[in-house]
Amino acid sequence: MASLCKVMFNVSPRTSLLPKHSVFATLRSLYSSDASGGDDKSPERVKSGFAAAYDLHSDLRQSGDRSAAVRVSSRDETSFTSLLRHSALMQMGPAKDKIVIGKVFHIVNDDLYIDFGGKFHCVCKRPSTDGQKYQRGSRVRLRLEDLELTSRFLGATTDTTLLEADATLLGLIESKETKAKE
Amino acid sequence: MAAGVLTRVTQVLRGPRLVSAVFSCHGQTFSSAAAAVKSTAAARDTAATEKIQNFPLTQPDYFRLSELFTMKDLFEARVHLGHKKGCRHRLMEPYLFGSRLDVDIIDLEQTAEHLQRALNFTAHVAYRGGIILFVSRRRQFGHLVETTAKECGEYAHTRYWKGGLLTNAPIQYSPGVRLPDLIVFFSTLNNVFQQHVGIRDAAKMNIPTVGIVDSNCNPSLITYPVPGNDDTPVAMEMYCRLFKMTVNRAKDKRRQMELLKGISSSV
Numbered sequence: 295m296a297s298l299c300k301v302m303f304n305v306s307p308r309t310s311l312l313p314k315h316s317v318f319a320t321l322r323s324l325y326s327s328d329a330s331g332g333d334d335k336s337p338e339r340v341k342s343g344f345a346a347a348y349d350l351h352s353d354l355r356q357s358g359d360r361s362a363a364v365r366v367s368s369r370d371e372t373s374f375t376s377l378l379r380h381s382a383l384m385q386m387g388p389a390k391d392k393i394v395i396g397k398v399f400h401i402v403n404d405d406l407y408i409d410f411g412g413k414f415h416c417v418c419k420r421p422s423t424d425g426q427k428y429q430r431g432s433r434v435r436l437r438l439e440d441l442e443l444t445s446r447f448l449g450a451t452t453d454t455t456l457l458e459a460d461a462t463l464l465g466l467i468e469s470k471e472t473k474a475k476e
Numbered sequence: 477m478a479a480g481v482l483t484r485v486t487q488v489l490r491g492p493r494l495v496s497a498v499f500s501c502h503g504q505t506f507s508s509a510a511a512a513v514k515s516t517a518a519a520r521d522t523a524a525t526e527k528i529q530n531f532p533l534t535q536p537d538y539f540r541l542s543e544l545f546t547m548k549d550l551f552e553a554r555v556h557l558g559h560k561k562g563c564r565h566r567l568m569e570p571y572l573f574g575s576r577l578d579v580d581i582i583d584l585e586q587t588a589e590h591l592q593r594a595l596n597f598t599a600h601v602a603y604r605g606g607i608i609l610f611v612s613r614r615r616q617f618g619h620l621v622e623t624t625a626k627e628c629g630e631y632a633h634t635r636y637w638k639g640g641l642l643t644n645a646p647i648q649y650s651p652g653v654r655l656p657d658l659i660v661f662f663s664t665l666n667n668v669f670q671q672h673v674g675i676r677d678a679a680k681m682n683i684p685t686v687g688i689v690d691s692n693c694n695p696s697l698i699t700y701p702v703p704g705n706d707d708t709p710v711a712m713e714m715y716c717r718l719f720k721m722t723v724n725r726a727k728d729k730r731r732q733m734e735l736l737k738g739i740s741s742s743v
Contacts, residue, residue: 378556381551383557413559414707
């Protein structure tokens with residue numbers, strides 16, 4: 295194949311068409327020799343016009359299918375970069391004013407510790423409406439403000455972090471409603 | 477008599493230098509023909525013990541720890557999430573994949589390699605009968621770390637670290653106290669965001685350390701740093717589970733090898 299390509303490059307551009315046909319004619323003869331020998335056309339006859347274009351495109355499509363199959367199998371669906379790119383945190387963008395669903399995992403009197411899938415949890419006050427419905431494991435809707443509360447104070451070399459996210463509680467996810475719909 | 481020799485060998489297993497001393501003095505005291513039989517049995521036992529101790533060191537992944545975790549497991553446990561850009565420690569920059577909207581993302585390809593190395597080292601230490609100490613000063617995960625240590629038969633220290641715990645141990649405890657052979661830090665910072673004293677003390681006492689370093693930690697004194705998230709409960713549970721499985725696997729393998737040696741020497 296490399297030697298055939300070299301032949302094509304050496305030929306001057308005006309006469310480039312003819313050597314191309316001969317190149318693809320030889321390729322076709324190679325393929326036809328491997329495949330069944332039921333081909334009526336003789337390998338010496340040079341094709342032109344639509345026949346040559348058809349051959350060219352069928353060869354290209356065959357080679358394209360083969361390389362596509364190789365590409366799909368070699369592309370790693372579980373590589374870190376592809377996982378990161380398709381993760382919800384990346385797709386979300388800036389955390390300001392995004393609505394997310396969280397789950398209450400700990401309760402201390404009136405404080406609800408809610409985990410929404412980020413690095414940190416957020417702490418919200420139990421609301422006055424439907425207060426007692428918020429128990430461990432209840433799913434809630436949140437509006438995110440910040441993924442991590444950090445701030446640089448005067449005279450410090452690094453930020454001080456509160457190890458908490460900031461979000462406003464919007465309400466419970468009504469599971470009874472979804473059951474009724476079904 | 478071979479059984480007696482075998483028990484003596486297992487007792488001094490932790491101090492391999494004593495084995496040769498014991499057998500050399502045995503060779504001098506016995507001078508009958510039976511001594512030749514005993515010394516060959518002893519030599520066979522030492523050879524078997526050495527083989528048990530040294531053979532795993534020749535294999536790259538003797539305990540097959542690469543099958544314990546996958547990239548997807550690490551990702552779903554949110555190990556790649558770091559702190560904000562302002563909290564970043566300068567020395568953690570090589571381990572970071574990048575920063576997205578001010579949040580540092582830790583490179584999980586590097587984390588997977590480092591975790592593999594750390595787990596392999598832990599397994600080898602546990603295989604050779606070493607003492608492992610799990611340390612974490614995060615109050616949120618103190619109970620988790622203590623139960624992990626209990627379930628794999630090792631030790632944990634999740635409370636206030638007294639000054640001379642490692643460096644002044646013969647005086648604070650007793651003169652013959654044995655220090656840990658490996659210290660695993662599940663979080664290298666203490667509650668005021670300073671580096672845990674145990675890292676510096678372990679380095680002073682030549683004790684290797686394994687540490688989960690987040691993007692605001694200093695990885696320089698730690699022997700086997702594992703860059704990863706140390707703030708999320710899911711991630712901490714995953715690390716605890718991995719270390720517990722590693723230690724249990726290594727100890728089971730050792731018991732198995734000892735049994736095989738016992739069977740082959742009695743045959």
